[in-house]
Amino acid sequence: MTEAELFDMTRQTLWVAAVVSAPLLLVALVTGVVIGLFQALTSVQEMTLTFVPKIGAMILTFWITMGFMNGTLLAFFQDEIVPRIAGG
Template sequence: MTDTAIIELALQTMMVALKLSAPILVTALVIGFTISLFQAMTQIQEFTLSFVPKLVGIGIALLFCGNWMLHTMITFTVQLFESIPSMLQ
């Protein structure tokens, strides 16, 4: 296994991790920004006001993107296991 193959595998792994985490992180970011903007305008400083909407939003994002995320992870894993024999040579 060459250095180039290791770097390519690491790059593919990081790209899959980025793709899988993006829907959840973007949802949490948008909801968190919206709630913090609302808290700044109304001067309400309540921890649960930020936590509960993020939890609900992430749950909804997982419902919508979960199938795609699972398919992406399975595809990557299958490709990885299929490439093992060529890596050992």
């Protein structure tokens, strides 16, 4: 494996990681901002108010996007990793 192939594989791996993690990170961001605005508007400063809804939203998002994440990782593994391991 040449240096260029290694860099290309690293770039593709980082891109797949970003694509797979994007739904969870976006939901956590949006949920955090909405709850932060709610806390600022109502002056409610409860610590669990930010934690529990964010975890719940992330679990729901993970459950909904599990098929997409699995398909993306499986396609990357079968199309990129396995052929390179096999010497193709």
